[in-house]
Amino acid sequence: MTNIREIARLAGVSVSTVSRVLNEHPYVREEKRRRVLAAVEELNYIKNANAVHLSKGKTYCIGVVIPFLNLPYFGEVLQGIAGEALKHGYHLKIFQTNYEKEAELDAFHRLRMKEVDGLILASRANSLEALQPFMEGTNVVFCENLSGVEKKVFINHYEAVRTAMDHLHSKGHKDIGLCIHRTFGTNSEERVRGFFDGAEAAGYKIQDGWIFNDCISLQDGREVVGQWESLGERPSALIVTSDQVSAGIVSQAGRKGISIPDELAILSFDNHPISEVFDITSFDVPIRQLGEEAFKLFLKEEPSSPVILETTLFERKTM
Amino acid sequence: MTNIREIARLAGVSVSTVSRVLNEHPYVREEKRRRVLAAVEELNYIKNANAVHLSKGKTYCIGVVIPFLNLPYFGEVLQGIAGEALKHGYHLKIFQTNYEKEAELDAFHRLRMKEVDGLILASRANSLEALQPFMEGTNVVFCENLSGVEKKVFINHYEAVRTAMDHLHSKGHKDIGLCIHRTFGTNSEERVRGFFDGAEAAGYKIQDGWIFNDCISLQDGREVVGQWESLGERPSALIVTSDQVSAGIVSQAGRKGISIPDELAILSFDNHPISEVFDITSFDVPIRQLGEEAFKLFLKEEPSSPVILETTLFERKTM
DNA sequence: GTGAAAGCGCTAACAT
DNA sequence: ATGTTAGCGCTTTCAC
Numbered sequence: 001m002t003n004i005r006e007i008a009r010l011a012g013v014s015v016s017t018v019s020r021v022l023n024e025h026p027y028v029r030e031e032k033r034r035r036v037l038a039a040v041e042e043l044n045y046i047k048n049a050n051a052v053h054l055s056k057g058k059t060y061c062i063g064v065v066i067p068f069l070n071l072p073y074f075g076e077v078l079q080g081i082a083g084e085a086l087k088h089g090y091h092l093k094i095f096q097t098n099y100e101k102e103a104e105l106d107a108f109h110r111l112r113m114k115e116v117d118g119l120i121l122a123s124r125a126n127s128l129e130a131l132q133p134f135m136e137g138t139n140v141v142f143c144e145n146l147s148g149v150e151k152k153v154f155i156n157h158y159e160a161v162r163t164a165m166d167h168l169h170s171k172g173h174k175d176i177g178l179c180i181h182r183t184f185g186t187n188s189e190e191r192v193r194g195f196f197d198g199a200e201a202a203g204y205k206i207q208d209g210w211i212f213n214d215c216i217s218l219q220d221g222r223e224v225v226g227q228w229e230s231l232g233e234r235p236s237a238l239i240v241t242s243d244q245v246s247a248g249i250v251s252q253a254g255r256k257g258i259s260i261p262d263e264l265a266i267l268s269f270d271n272h273p274i275s276e277v278f279d280i281t282s283f284d285v286p287i288r289q290l291g292e293e294a295f296k297l298f299l300k301e302e303p304s305s306p307v308i309l310e311t312t313l314f315e316r317k318t319m
Numbered sequence: 320m321t322n323i324r325e326i327a328r329l330a331g332v333s334v335s336t337v338s339r340v341l342n343e344h345p346y347v348r349e350e351k352r353r354r355v356l357a358a359v360e361e362l363n364y365i366k367n368a369n370a371v372h373l374s375k376g377k378t379y380c381i382g383v384v385i386p387f388l389n390l391p392y393f394g395e396v397l398q399g400i401a402g403e404a405l406k407h408g409y410h411l412k413i414f415q416t417n418y419e420k421e422a423e424l425d426a427f428h429r430l431r432m433k434e435v436d437g438l439i440l441a442s443r444a445n446s447l448e449a450l451q452p453f454m455e456g457t458n459v460v461f462c463e464n465l466s467g468v469e470k471k472v473f474i475n476h477y478e479a480v481r482t483a484m485d486h487l488h489s490k491g492h493k494d495i496g497l498c499i500h501r502t503f504g505t506n507s508e509e510r511v512r513g514f515f516d517g518a519e520a521a522g523y524k525i526q527d528g529w530i531f532n533d534c535i536s537l538q539d540g541r542e543v544v545g546q547w548e549s550l551g552e553r554p555s556a557l558i559v560t561s562d563q564v565s566a567g568i569v570s571q572a573g574r575k576g577i578s579i580p581d582e583l584a585i586l587s588f589d590n591h592p593i594s595e596v597f598d599i600t601s602f603d604v605p606i607r608q609l610g611e612e613a614f615k616l617f618l619k620e621e622p623s624s625p626v627i628l629e630t631t632l633f634e635r636k637t638m
Numbered sequence: 639g640t641g642a643a644a645g646c647g648c649t650a651a652c653a654t
Numbered sequence: 655a656t657g658t659t660a661g662c663g664c665t666t667t668c669a670c
């Protein structure tokens with residue numbers, strides 16, 4: 001492997017001059033610059049990134065902590081982060097966790113080892129307390145409304161669900177259920193909080209069994225329909241936190257002859273293209289923007305206030 | 320930042336002993352090992368990954384060259400690579416290209432800079448000739464049947480499309496169209512080749528306008544229906560290379576009162592969950608396995624023969 | 639403008 | 655078993 005010293009020798013200059021040329025620093029006489037460039041060409045020189053990283057104490061690489069790579073939601077977040085990162089000359093290193101705490105902690109370890117310059121947590125498995133010992137002096141961005149952290153960007157899920165409740169209320173619904181991905185995690189908790197607050201404000205009663213957990217995929221949505229059918233008292237409307245799930249519900253309802261929205265209204269989230277295909281009324285959630293803002297927060301030096309992203313209702317035919 | 324030398328000093332040993340302890344090498348007396356570990360604890364020492372990378376000439380990181388992150392196909396490939404990589408202590412660095420040649424070349428540059436130990440090309444924008452100058456002595460895996468490269472894994476698209484043609488033939492179809500993502504790229508070319516070979520073998524005639532390009536999303540599928548309708552002579556069946564597109568077609572056909580499969584049969588690819596929802600007959604394509612095999616090829620030292628993955632038909636109701 | 643030299647922090651061959 | 659030392663390859667301060 002040819003290095004900067006060999007270039008210097010061949011060009012008849014010092015290594016610092018070579019370094020200056022390579023990094024486009026000023027104060028190099030044109031003739032020497034040319035000699036260096038010629039030597040680089042002749043020896044087929046490529047600079048070693050790891051040496052640069054070590055010397056600079058920086059890698060221009062950001063770690064993304066993410067549970068899965070094959071879900072539309074996370075794909076869109078990634079796309080947002082990657083697009084913004086590219087603009088600033090950064091690359092992404094993926095730390096896929098499957099929501100395993102160990103895997104998540106490993107990402108923090110890598111951060112402390114300076115393998116990456118910072119971390120974006122697209123979703124989180126560990127408690128903040130478990131993470132805190134590894135966070136001092138680091139640059140970590142959270143994609144949730146987590147109190148006690150400096151950098152965060154999140155969708156205003158609480159407000160969105162409350163708005164959803166209001167909308168259903170105005171359509172005459174009083175028996176409302178909720179389909180949700182998981183019950184832990186700030187984003188989910190905020191949704192659930194909005195759900196109960198909304199119910200209380202409107203004087204609804206929420207029945208046991210009207211909250212459906214672990215709903216993330218099309219298949220999960222199809223199964224919800226069966227569960228809904230087997231209920232004694234059934235909600236007349238469902239707030240569903242993913243268009244994938246909603247699509248599963250709508251499709252399965254179609255097969256079973258359940259009329260939507262007459263027998264069951266659906267108010268969904270994401271405004272994913274699939275919601276258009278199924279004519280599902282859905283809140284647009286700026287997921288890609290979430291990723292973009294997360295990266296911008298990473299770049300920020302000074303502490304900045306949380307970035308809050310709002311949702312927008314797209315009315316179609318399931319409510 | 321505390322380094323290995325400080326640890327050595329505090330523990331009263333040499334740096335090599337510290338290194339041995341840290342890397343679990345043998346031949347360290349238990350007492351010294353303990354002293355080192357105590358010093359590590361006391362100074363809160365974390366080893367610097369970049370120094371290790373530089374010294375070892377290895378990063379345990381593999382680059383993945385990929386056009387988009389938010390498409391189901393590529394999400395699944397990523398998931399496959401990441402899962403296998405994790406097993407072997409590797410991480411993924413993402414080089415998102417949007418199919419821009421420059422961005423793709425940049426990935427090769429990073430490889431030569433030793434920023435990553437190898438590259439997996441999930442999909443390719445440059446010609447092999449354009450890439451070749453940057454490939455000597457490197458470890459690159461292609462996810463396509465590209466002649467002239469050492470490491471490759473690919474789906475047998477040719478055979479799959481030929482089988483598809485046979486199936487449609489046996490159902491009485493003679494006018495067959497093709498929906499495809501793009502026309503360049505080996506995978507697409509193989510499909511097109513299978514399409515024309517199949518037609519020729521069965522004595523079909525393929526009309527102009529029966530090949531629909533740029534079909535990748537749900538929305539694209541919906542638009543295909545309009546194009547199909549405006550055709551003078553229409554194919555009675557469509558081979559569609561993505562379930563997303565098929566779902567768009569089926570859904571749009573439903574709205575327009577076009578009967579599937581009577582007026583238009585659909586034979587799709589991927590066996591994505593969405594094909595189950597829409598009851599679409601689809602070839603299962605082992606996409607995740609593609610990713611896994613790609614990573615295994617990366618690890619292989621000796622040259623190995625291409626890995627060829629076959630598809631499996633799942634019959635449902637669109638044919 | 640240019641060069642010498644001191645890092646950056648770790649690994650591993652060699653000597654003992 | 656353990657220590658010494660020469661790398662790995664680049665950046666950057668300081669002096670001229």
